[in-house]
Amino acid sequence: MTTKSSSQASTPLGTLANEVRLACMRISRRVRFESTDVIAPHQFSVMARLEDAPRTSRELAGIERVSAPSMSRTVAGLVERGFVLRQDDPTDGRQVILSLTPEGQAVLKDSRRRRDQWMAVRLKNLPAHEREILARAAEILSRVAGE
Amino acid sequence: MTTKSSSQASTPLGTLANEVRLACMRISRRVRFESTDVIAPHQFSVMARLEDAPRTSRELAGIERVSAPSMSRTVAGLVERGFVLRQDDPTDGRQVILSLTPEGQAVLKDSRRRRDQWMAVRLKNLPAHEREILARAAEILSRVAGE
């Protein structure tokens, strides 16, 4: 449309959006299918949040955009399996501080390793210049996703 | 784009795999959250398969890697809503040929448009050279995901 600075004919914005989105969804789908994981996606996501910092159930529900009862159940399952620790907040009796146990940290690390393995095997077979493009794209996409 | 081998031993393979995977998952996650869709992800996926070509329930179950009863239910829901058409196979009475109705095609198109919209808005704000990187990355990632 407006931009013509590039020597090559730029991909129309709608088409590019579609291609980028589809590519990302295909990769996510394959990674999900290939990795035989100990924890489910939503559990992984919650544990990753707790890795950054201890949080309350309410905070997690807000971040993950699920209802309070749903998060309550997810957390209960992780506590039961020994991956998450519950501690009463000394300053506010209503709240419960949730954090990762060493077992939880190990599970999270192992889960990431399995997921990366599938991708690493495939990236290994790419020529160097394509890997360079993916490195740049990853930075751009992460920035876009965080907006 | 120039290859611009700024750093030959640039990103370690494991790190790159992690960054690319995370970037794709973040994009997928945001797209999923942002798009208020008429159809659920698994329904979208099935309808997209039928757009390529009419198929049987069994075929769809295999492609989508779900059980036959699960696919049976998913398809039943789409038929009930008028998005998918059932037709008895004249050569094999056991089989049922499934295909998209015009309504189904319209829903699929609309769903794609909504999903692309979120991405398009964000890509619009990127400089041209970054969009070029994403265009190339999309092609590479689609190839990798299809392996």
Added chain:
DNA sequence: TATTGTTATACTCTATAACTATA
């Protein structure tokens, strides 16, 4: 009265096992 969290209940998507109809 407002907030944090849980329990009660229901809906959806998934699965395995058992069943019907056809080859």
Added chain:
DNA sequence: TATAGTTATAGAGTATAACAATA
């Protein structure tokens, strides 16, 4: 006997509504 598909039943994950405990 094998295959395509459905029905029966159960297990997760999600939601809203109602409840308890604390601020």
